Amino acid sequence: MNGFAALLDALLFTPARLGKLRLMSEYFAATPDPERGWALAALTGELAFAEVKPAQIRDLVLSRVDAELFGWSYDFVGDLAETVSLIWPARPGANQVPALSEIIAELAAATRASAAARLERWLDALDPTGRWALLKLVTGGLRVGVSARLAKTALAERAQMPLDEIEALWHGLAPPYAELFAWLEGRGPRPEIAGKPTFHPLMLAQALEEGDLDALNAAAYRAEWKWDGIRVQLVARGGEMRLYSRSGDDISAAFPDILAAMAGEVVLDGELLVLRDGEVMSFNDLQQRLNRKIPSAKMLQDYPAWVRLYDLLEEEGADLRPLPFDERRRRLERWYAAAPRRRMDVSPLIRFAHWDELRALRDGARARGIEGLMLKRGDAPYLPGRPKGPWFKWKRGALTVDTVLMYAQRGHGKRSSFYSDYTFGAWRGGALVPVGKAYSGFTDAELKRLDRWVRDNTVERYGPVREVAPGLVLEIAFDSVHRSTRHKSGLAMRFPRVHRIRWDKPAAEADTVEALERLVT
Numbered sequence: 001m002n003g004f005a006a007l008l009d010a011l012l013f014t015p016a017r018l019g020k021l022r023l024m025s026e027y028f029a030a031t032p033d034p035e036r037g038w039a040l041a042a043l044t045g046e047l048a049f050a051e052v053k054p055a056q057i058r059d060l061v062l063s064r065v066d067a068e069l070f071g072w073s074y075d076f077v078g079d080l081a082e083t084v085s086l087i088w089p090a091r092p093g094a095n096q097v098p099a100l101s102e103i104i105a106e107l108a109a110a111t112r113a114s115a116a117a118r119l120e121r122w123l124d125a126l127d128p129t130g131r132w133a134l135l136k137l138v139t140g141g142l143r144v145g146v147s148a149r150l151a152k153t154a155l156a157e158r159a160q161m162p163l164d165e166i167e168a169l170w171h172g173l174a175p176p177y178a179e180l181f182a183w184l185e186g187r188g189p190r191p192e193i194a195g196k197p198t199f200h201p202l203m204l205a206q207a208l209e210e211g212d213l214d215a216l217n218a219a220a221y222r223a224e225w226k227w228d229g230i231r232v233q234l235v236a237r238g239g240e241m242r243l244y245s246r247s248g249d250d251i252s253a254a255f256p257d258i259l260a261a262m263a264g265e266v267v268l269d270g271e272l273l274v275l276r277d278g279e280v281m282s283f284n285d286l287q288q289r290l291n292r293k294i295p296s297a298k299m300l301q302d303y304p305a306w307v308r309l310y311d312l313l314e315e316e317g318a319d320l321r322p323l324p325f326d327e328r329r330r331r332l333e334r335w336y337a338a339a340p341r342r343r344m345d346v347s348p349l350i351r352f353a354h355w356d357e358l359r360a361l362r363d364g365a366r367a368r369g370i371e372g373l374m375l376k377r378g379d380a381p382y383l384p385g386r387p388k389g390p391w392f393k394w395k396r397g398a399l400t401v402d403t404v405l406m407y408a409q410r411g412h413g414k415r416s417s418f419y420s421d422y423t424f425g426a427w428r429g430g431a432l433v434p435v436g437k438a439y440s441g442f443t444d445a446e447l448k449r450l451d452r453w454v455r456d457n458t459v460e461r462y463g464p465v466r467e468v469a470p471g472l473v474l475e476i477a478f479d480s481v482h483r484s485t486r487h488k489s490g491l492a493m494r495f496p497r498v499h500r501i502r503w504d505k506p507a508a509e510a511d512t513v514e515a516l517e518r519l520v521t
Helices: 001-013 015-030 035-043 052-060 067-077 079-088 100-108 114-124 128-138 148-159 163-170 178-184 256-261 283-290 297-302 325-337 356-362 442-455 513-517
Strands: 221-226 230-237 240-245 266-276 306-314 344-346 373-377 391-394 402-409 417-428 433-437 460-464 465-468 473-477 480-483 490-492 497-502
Touching: 001 015, 001 035, 001 128, 015 035, 015 148, 035 100, 035 148, 035 178, 052 067, 052 079, 052 473, 079 128, 100 114, 100 128, 100 460, 114 128, 148 163, 148 178, 163 178, 163 344, 163 490, 221 325, 221 391, 230 306, 256 306, 266 283, 283 297, 306 325, 325 344, 356 373, 402 433, 402 442, 417 442, 417 473, 433 473, 433 490, 433 513, 442 460, 442 497, 473 513, 490 513
Parallel strands: 306 344
Antiparallel strands: 221 373, 230 240, 230 266, 266 306, 373 391, 402 417, 402 465, 402 473, 417 433, 460 465, 473 497, 480 490
């Protein structure tokens, strides 16, 4: 456990992506099975301990610490695990530091009552860093600036293996991943996952830049609307159904209505939306569903989920990704027409002869609540990642950018206890540069979630300001952007506000300073 705790502590205070990759790679190389496999499962969010609740942890610490002292300490620190790890008065005795695998095995077999007793014993045995890591682990709140994709990237780079190879296997494997490590280290065969509902890495689009259309042949491209939801992948294979987000997270439990509508042996690519009476609702409506791991019956009724299909990647066990888009589209339409399909439809293609026709449609997209247009080459295969040329996204207007949250500060008045003022940045090379500050555009419920995220992902404090690990993307809306010598980026936004909180989008996919500079007026 000490090694895992040291890894988490180092990851928390290492904001740079390359530094995090190095730390994980070194840990996986130096740590034996099954400890490293359980650590990988923790970092990728594959572990859950239903018998451990924050209330139990509070009860434990209050059995040893004065309630008023704990209350003052918790208020000052702002994080339960950090507070308990620092204030816990360990009792002397024959306390042995537990292994990570021991903790996982014992909690898997524990009841709620016995889990508390085990936690108490382990808290006595561990030092403050170990206690903090233990409590973060069992409450499911590691939040050390490491996404599941980044942890897999560390494995891929260490083994000099394409990341797509690991992601294609991932959902067919289970912790502690002994067969995965054996394969990556050349000690065993590639794990067999045939028939399991695994995830295919998505194909993503390049942003259409000024002048790009001049070099493109309109006849070679197909156009469709860019719907204002989130990309998902529906997998029905071997009698099992899964719904994955764009980053490969399994979100099936949150959308049982979509799973119930799936059938056959297919893998589909589409956009998750909320529809009422055939009309696409706002992204805020969809967020009501995204924020619920297990939705209530009322939530299912009030916010009916829908998938607008873009592509067919597999059918009856056949991999269709090498086929041209036009052929995959024909097969998608044929599959959809073969039987009634609940909770889904096919995104319509937009017929056009010249780019000017699309430009007029795109200019009117904002009034219809549509993000913009997608352009896809008719002869393009389905390629993982973001290849240059086959797909373009042509967003409505030029008034929104995806940025990364960098700093947060407490607000004023009724927001004085929340971190509600956000400084966000864009990428310049491999570093984030602050480009603006916003303190509006989100609901009270979103503010509470943002405040918790800031507290859980703080890497440094500067008086009232907290620096956070670069992991949360904020889509910022603004009226215009101008040159400014007062800001490090050389830019200043007019009336920036949070348009959307992109919990689903990796920070590495946020926009660049150069993209903002092209919008200067």
